[in-house]
Amino acid sequence: MRNTPPLPPVKARRYTTVCQFCVVGCGYKVYKWPQGRDGGPKAANNAFGLDFTRPQPPMAGEWIAPNMHTQVVDRDGSRHNVVIVPDRACVVNKGLSSVRGAGLAQTLYSPERATRARLTQPLLDQGDGQKPVGWDEASDLGARVLKAIIDRWGPDAVGMKFFDHGGGGGGFENNWAVGRFFFTGVGTRTASIHNRPAYNSEVHAAGDAGLVPLTNSYLDAQLADTILVVGANPYETQTNYFLEHMVPNLNGTSMGLKQATFDGEPVDRGRMIIVDPRRTMTVATAETAAGRDRVLHLQIEPGTDIALLNAIGRLVLEYRWHDVAFMRERTEWQTFEAFQRSTLAVDRPLEQMLEDAVRVTGVTREQIETAARWIAEPKAPGIRRRTLLHYEKGLIWGLKNYQNIAAIVGLGLLTGNVGKPGTGISRLGGHQEAYVRPPYPGRRPALNVDEAVRRGEVKAFWVGGCNPVLTTLRAEALEQSLVERGEPVRRALAATRGRPAGQRIPAIVDALKAGGMFLIAQDIYPTATTRHAHLVLSAAQWGEMNLTSINGERRLRLYERFMDPPGEAIPDWAIMARFAHRLRELYLQDRNPLAANRFLDFDWKSDEDVFIDARYQFKGTNTDPMEGYAGITYDLLRKLGTDGIQTPTRLVNRIPVGTVRMHEDGHFYTSTGKARFIPAPRPWPGYAAKVESQRKRYRFWINNGRVNHLWQTLYHHRYLPFYQGRYPMPCLEMHPEDATELGIGPGDRVEISNDMGKVEAMAYPSDAVKRGHTFLLFGQPRGAAGNLVPDHVDPKTTIPSYKQAWADVKRLGPPPEDVKGVSFRPRNVAS
């Protein structure tokens, strides 16, 4: 790696893109030029037109940090420099990069750097390890296996677990192709989404209430009086939304904007309420930006958000701060009646309900009062407070998915905080979105695919762009089935080696009958999951194809292709099309036109073909109202650059018009067009039996999630020294007194174990967590947090409680060699 990045010459090719990582979707600019033709420091000699003979000024300057540059080789052997810098013109990030986005260039394939680990061609394991095969052979064998399974066992015997991402992992194009293949092609219900055991919404309750998951614009975070953040850590995981939109509200920078927007309405600097069992960097930075008196950190006990939210709701009602006008006009009133009786327990004395909430949550009565005031107390007589309610995985994967989401939606509806500037009831989001697929053929609650795999009902399991061996619940057990059930198939492949594909199928079917399972894994890198696969399919990544996605405010952009995929890797959509073609041929040979026609219409020639095909068929109707994109073409998106357009779009005089804020017209997606409260039987449901038994048995709560430096399973970052070096192992934050009691020091190797499995980690003593609580980095290749998570799911939604694991911790030894250089200073200090 060259660490004095060269300057792009005036003639460098320029591309527009969006960060491939988190939901925020920051705009970036790509410069590419042949090696040896670098620009110069004089303004006339570089693509920025800036004078680099002097240092660039802080903030306003353009600086190519070392990680923003790399060198790539295209398929024709030509060598290029690539520089990827944040786009100042983008309304989302305004020129700001995060630690992750600043490393985009480093994620590119290069035969000279560690990213050469990429999968560059299909691989087949015939008993002696995975060996390269051509695409024709791979798709012929794979399609024959799938056909044999569908014909003998029916479509549900084909299981899948696939990305459901925007950004790096998917895009409209790849999601559409995958959906077409499995849902209208194969017709399987045994489908699941990258991070969970089923094919389902993570926020069914919001949908049932008539709300889309992403209601607001990022601008609303600059306008809100109060921002409520439940179960999320936006400094680390929605970084530039936090820094560019929430912080300006907290420190008063957006006051002018507020005054201009809300003429005649009292406005003030924003406040923030953060519900999180950890004192994170979000809490520390929010306090520094706003002052401690304007940030309320509610450090709850695990899984008790719902008790807290409902107690706040009850207080709002008690003080008559609820928005009666909104509720009368925009909600089904009778659902409110039920909600207040059961969820808010209005028939019980207030004191009793609050006492229960205080006991369960560990939060004080005063704090609950303050929260209610900040959320709903009118700013002046008759002038409602504008509160933006945000939530993410802490709530989604908490105690009881459905009731949790129903609780925050209920609080938002009660206070009328949706469809107006400065308000919203939204997920913060993890990855970007691109939910563009034909409808799932199954019902709710969706089938649990992990269980179907373990029980042997799945005969072929196709895993695409995800790594369940690291991330699913009860992950050790899943890996065990991949190993055990893969073995008979591997033997059949070995025994029939060298024969034409058609002749190998009977032996493979015999292996499947004997409990075997054929594993296809499609990815950009070898992973803990691909290593068990019989057939490995090499996909193109971000930058190697054109793709489109939306961010957390539904902003649709084109992420331009600027380099070739490595070797024979091809886009996911092209892989699906190859298999569809082959299946169609095989069914036609079989004289089964009905089945053959299920695999018709995969004749896409380009990324845009898929995009347009999906545009016509995916209407963005009442079931998926958020992502319809009428009238959009690549050409238009190119013109719109990194600002793009917010979905859904509609055509006005044949010109596509975007949607800044959802539900602004007062319409909700229910049969009556009004929003619904979703009542729960009681304010707090208590822990599920499997979870409770772990909780009683083990000393530590193992909260788990992401950290600032890293994305998902580190599929890129494990190869990038700056990122990998910070977390060579998963870190386990634990309270310093707990650590001392167990003789554990910073960086020590520890083992975390329970009845589900075990994980090794490096200890990170920190007062961010309370005693008895811990926080484990999820998805690190050297330790899968999923190993500890019980296989409990919310029966209503099939959503797991990933955040609800308990385990014991013991010291294994001193810091390993690669951990010795790691800093163990606090990660939550901002001043």
Add this chain to the structure above:
Amino acid sequence: MSNESKRTRHALNRRDFLKVSSGCMAGVAGVPMLSVSSPALGATPTSAYPVMEVARLSELKPGTTIPFAYPGPSSPALLMRLPEAARDGVGKDSTIVAFSILCTHKGCPVSYKAEQGMLICPCHWSTFDPAKGGDLIIGQASSSLPRIELRIEGDKVQAVGVEGLIYGHHTNIL
């Protein structure tokens, strides 16, 4: 390429090399080693970087910090005598280190918080560990704080080079 930029490259390669080689080998089968043929290491200054006296060793009590500029007037830096031994620290107990104070995110000046033993940027709160080579603890920078290479000559603490690229520069010596 100038000597100066070669030097920066080598220094960084060495750091990255150490991290990769120790960082992922154990757990990641098949990660190729970065091939770096033993670059010129050590603190011997090349001609490009000036040699500059920053402090008197005898005056550097634990906790002392001394602001200076290096390698040019537009590159503010801070010398610190830390309470503990530091990676690449100089002095008998390896406690003396110096870093560019321009945050490697967007260039705001970081300040040293002795109590926490870290350098904190006020703009977006990147924090850096001076005892660990200026590594990013948490925050939005994408490289460690550039480390000013120090040398002790008798009672003199001298700045002799820079490891890492200073914010706003495409090359450390403009």
